[in-house]
Amino acid sequence: MQSFRKIKTILTPLDKVNVDTDQIVPKQFLKLVQKSGFGKFLFYNWRYDDHEHLKSDFILNDPKYKYSKILVAGDNFGCGSSREHAVWALLDYGISVVIAPSFADIFYSNCFKNGLLPITLDDETIEKLQREIGEVEVDLENQKIRTSSENISFDIDSHKKKILLEGLDDIAQTLLYEKKISEFEKHSKIPSVL
């Protein structure tokens, strides 16, 4: 997995609540069998009109935000379907940080498997960030967001932070517990299916 330490870009304010994963990557694009190439489908129905032309009124289509890597959104970001394609699409498009007042559970956990940093902040700070026009630095190691005028701290679980900083292979770590897993299986009450 790719690691995440620090980035500095302008923010893209996406002023919407309950952004569900059906909007992040619509179902007609879930048929690929690889993880790459989902960026072009990100927010597809919001970015493109019926003739597949870019809609000028959607913020991601504003050339100003072309190189932004930080998305700032409303409450309950990533709700709905468990599709990890949503995270793959964000990353492939170029987004590596999403800041929101809250995230849906499955989306939140999917972020850490792919090197996308989700940051939870209170509504007031988010509103302030939505108005920030200059470049902003997100520093995971020090848990800081630095704007032109402010130094904002954010919380993150230490285990999750480590995973992102080191880009750890989750499965390799787990397989170190092989003995414990085998021991558990010896005493499990739930029988095999077959």
Added chain:
Amino acid sequence: MGKTLFEKIWDTHIVVEKENGPSLIYIDRHLVHEVTSPQAFDGLRMNNRTVRRPDLTIATMDHNVPTNNRTLPILDQTSKVQIQTLEKNCNDFGIQLFDINSPNQGIVHVIGPQLGITLPGSTIVCGDSHTSTHGAFGALAFGIGTSEVEHVLASQTLWLEKPKPFEIQVKGKRKNPHAITAKDIILSIIKNIGTSGGNGTVIEYKGEGIQDLSMEQRMTICNMSIEAGARAGLIAPDEKTFEYLRGRKYTPKNYESLVDYWRYNLKTDNDAKFEKNYTLHIDDIAPQVSWGTNPGMTCDVTESVPFPETFSKGDQNQKKGAEKALEYMALKPGTPITEIQIDRVFIGSCTNARLEDLIEASKVVKGRKTSTHVRAMVVPGSQMVKKQAEELGLDKIFIDANFEWREAGCSMCLGMNPDILSPGERCASTSNRNFEGRQGTGGRTHLVSPVMAAAAAIEGHFVDVREMDLN
């Protein structure tokens, strides 16, 4: 202090516990389907890993299978590749697959319980958010992403933060159980607690209103826990639960001794503490119809499309959300719900395509015809449901009324197969999500129960099904 049912299941599945941070939890059942698994199997191959417990893993294809004639080839090449990829992966890694021609094929959350794969007190995962369905059996069941699918395939475990227990009491009795269904109960709950009201929690549904429900109705309730944001929903098993699973294809040989254990161990202690509580009284609830673009945007069939400013209670975000939703749904505030005309009806999905759902809907449809401007379809949740329904003659009732009678799959719940709405079409749907474009780009979805969907198909607009004679 006592423990909740959720905490008991959690505690008996801890493989590794750390003071701070997530615990390593053992997974008893892993259900796999074609859409969220290909990248996981690829990951295993790249790292020379195997599937640790193929005997705890079951696969089927449901999300993008066509629901028309199964003897015809699949026309959508990308769907075909995904289906063939699952076949190859199951073959390579030794996993039991119910393929498109299997009599056991169906929506993964319908076949799990039907085959006796779902068991009380177990942990169940699947790369699909509606895995919460299996919680109806007192299992801890939740949806996971593709990376976690790979993790479970490789290790049969997951690192999980412990969710908080959330108690929802459903009190009272439904006056008309044919018209007021489990779907109306869960939509009422989501309407009240909101689509993020359950974030970070496992909901336990309790009370007379839940005990009265059949197993299939309980599945409808737990299925939509995710629409309230909850990780999982569960219901303590009782004699109905044990009876439902008795004698099914994969019910364990030592089932009765397991039942003896479950009967006394799988319940919340009286002195257990929940972090959150909510109570719904169902004596007087009405059939529910969603009007917006998330399942919390729901009202009684007797009400009118709300005015965003009254709905918002002063919260600008809520008001903006409601305005956007009404714009997308092309609805005017103040329009009575019963005056909303519909173009399509979909009876299907892991929420509402089990045998009882089809039986109840058929009582509304019997001897009637769909409205001339409505195209209606029934997509049974599994091939087993389809067969049982046909044995009861339900297919004839629906076909005589001009419904299409299809093969099993997820179908128009998410529109990954050819069953989709055209832009602007309005659908009364028994599925679980009314998100923008969910059933087809530009399509407009109203979530309802199977009897409400059937009634709308007949009348061409929403009606209060309590006022219809049932056959």
